[in-house]
Amino acid sequence: MDTILQGHITGCRHCLDALSRRPEPLDETGCAVFRSLFRGMSDVENLRTSLPILQYHATEEAVEEYCFGRMSEAEARRLSDHLDICESCRLRVREHQEFIACLKAGVQSGLPTSVDGIRIVTLSETKFGRAELKAAQSKVPVSRAIGVQALTALRKPAASMVDIERIVSKDPVLTGHLIRVANSALTSSRLEVKSVSRALLQLGFEQAKLQIWGLSMKKLFSTPHLERIWDHSVQAAQIARQIAQLTGLVTEEDAALTALVHDIGQILLAALGGSYESCFAVLRRKHSYTMEIERELCGYTHAELGAELLESWQFAGDFASAVRWHHQPSRSSLPLSSLLYLTEYVANSDESEPNEDELQSAMLRLNLTGAAIEKLGDRRDADLEILRFAA
Numbered sequence: 001m002d003t004i005l006q007g008h009i010t011g012c013r014h015c016l017d018a019l020s021r022r023p024e025p026l027d028e029t030g031c032a033v034f035r036s037l038f039r040g041m042s043d044v045e046n047l048r049t050s051l052p053i054l055q056y057h058a059t060e061e062a063v064e065e066y067c068f069g070r071m072s073e074a075e076a077r078r079l080s081d082h083l084d085i086c087e088s089c090r091l092r093v094r095e096h097q098e099f100i101a102c103l104k105a106g107v108q109s110g111l112p113t114s115v116d117g118i119r120i121v122t123l124s125e126t127k128f129g130r131a132e133l134k135a136a137q138s139k140v141p142v143s144r145a146i147g148v149q150a151l152t153a154l155r156k157p158a159a160s161m162v163d164i165e166r167i168v169s170k171d172p173v174l175t176g177h178l179i180r181v182a183n184s185a186l187t188s189s190r191l192e193v194k195s196v197s198r199a200l201l202q203l204g205f206e207q208a209k210l211q212i213w214g215l216s217m218k219k220l221f222s223t224p225h226l227e228r229i230w231d232h233s234v235q236a237a238q239i240a241r242q243i244a245q246l247t248g249l250v251t252e253e254d255a256a257l258t259a260l261v262h263d264i265g266q267i268l269l270a271a272l273g274g275s276y277e278s279c280f281a282v283l284r285r286k287h288s289y290t291m292e293i294e295r296e297l298c299g300y301t302h303a304e305l306g307a308e309l310l311e312s313w314q315f316a317g318d319f320a321s322a323v324r325w326h327h328q329p330s331r332s333s334l335p336l337s338s339l340l341y342l343t344e345y346v347a348n349s350d351e352s353e354p355n356e357d358e359l360q361s362a363m364l365r366l367n368l369t370g371a372a373i374e375k376l377g378d379r380r381d382a383d384l385e386i387l388r389f390a391a
Contacts, residue, residue: 063089067096128272128298136271137309140220165196168212177215178208181386206253207383214260214387220267229266232347234388235377236262240343241384242376247366249335256384258319262326262340265306269294290351291327302351303327327352330361338362346377 065071066079083090168174175196182199183192193199200208214237221230240259244252269276276297283293291301298305307324311317318334325332326340341362344351363369 063093063096067093128276132272133268133298133300133305136268136273137312139271140267140309161197161200164200164208168196168200174212174215177386178203178211181207181211181383184382184386206251210253210257210260211383211387213257214384217260217264218387220264223270226267226270229263231388232349233260233263234384236260236340236343236347237384237387238379238381239346239377240339241381242379243339243342243346243366243368246368246372247335247339249366250339254319255336255339258322258336259340259343260387261306261310261315261319262323262343263302263306264309264323265302265304268305268309269298269302288350289353292353301327328358329365330358335365338365342366342368342373346373 062071062079066076071079083093168178178196178199179193182202193202203211217233218230221227221233236259237256240255241252244250244255279297280293283296287293287296291303294301303324303326307320310320310323318336321332322334322336322340325334325337326344329337329341332338338361341358345354345359345362363373
């Protein structure tokens with residue numbers, strides 16, 4: 001919350017009351033009147049008559065739209081009819097209106113005046129330019145340096161097992177993870193893996209690369225919001241691997257690895273802090289898709305920012321380029337870009353507006369049909385599922 005706003009609330013009894021007190025816990029099942037009608041289901045006719053009014057009962061969005069005058073005249077009239085019979089909702093609307101008035105009075109000394117319920121922001125004054133993005137990038141722990149060193153070594157044709165073991169062994173968490181994954185893949189006839197070198201031998205270079213980078217990335221997705229993005233990334237890695245199996249144009253591990261990092265730009269946006277989150281919440285009501293909001297606030301999307309971040313970490317150029325164009329694969333010559341686009345499609349991502357031309361272009365490039373795509377997404381790969389819950 002903005003420091004100025006926090007200061008206002010601290011010194012304002014009404015705002016403190018409005019934040020700390022609610023008439024009652026209200027959820028999607030409705031206000032007290034709404035719930036009581038459902039408890040009396042025998043009065044079906046009364047219920048049927050009241051439902052058109054009660055559908056507006058107590059959703060936060062309905063109250064807010066009403067108080068800000070953004071409802072249509074017909075909707076406002078129906079909500080007003082409900083307020084005539086529901087004291088609980090009447091109190092909530094009155095409190096919300098008074099709270100808004102109180103906050104507006106508190107911003108006369110310079111606090112921005114666009115209201116988002118509790119926080120107050122001015123989008124034009126809080127637009128995030130290159131300087132802010134650069135500062136945010138400096139807050140992202142660049143490498144989990146051990147992971148980057150190990151990946152660099154793994155990419156060298158002449159890399160020795162000893163070199164890689166020496167790098168990985170510097171990180172006990174990474175060491176333990178590789179050994180655990182290697183043991184999970186053992187058949188009963190093989191001996192238990194107890195060393196990094198044995199784990200690398202058991203997993204192979206490509207699987208080791210995926211696990212090293214996956215665990216390194218997992219540590220960056222630390223907030224509840226980012227944890228949800230990480231879950232999506234793990235799901236995407238499994239879908240991408242399946243698409244790679246179908247096409248043969250990209251190796252399975254390259255597909256999975258790129259899918260794991262395809263939303264890495266979200267970490268940079270999260271590093272912009274509460275001001276960005278507040279602005280995002282305001283614009284979410286106007287836009288349906290994440291990328292529209294990102295471009296309005298920053299001039300860039302998480303795909304572009306993610307590609308820049310990967311390039312700064314000296315990630316393979318085709319990986320970074322695929323991440324940059326994974327929502328616009330027609331602008332890339334890489335099959336990996338099209339593979340990531342189809343991955344997002346199968347995962348039902350709401351990051352960008354569905355585009356039939358892009359979808360058809362991606363399927364054509366990978367020589368896949370809609371019927372083949374629709375069958376994807378249900379399989380769970382144990383090695384990637386481990387990354388979902390890795391330490």
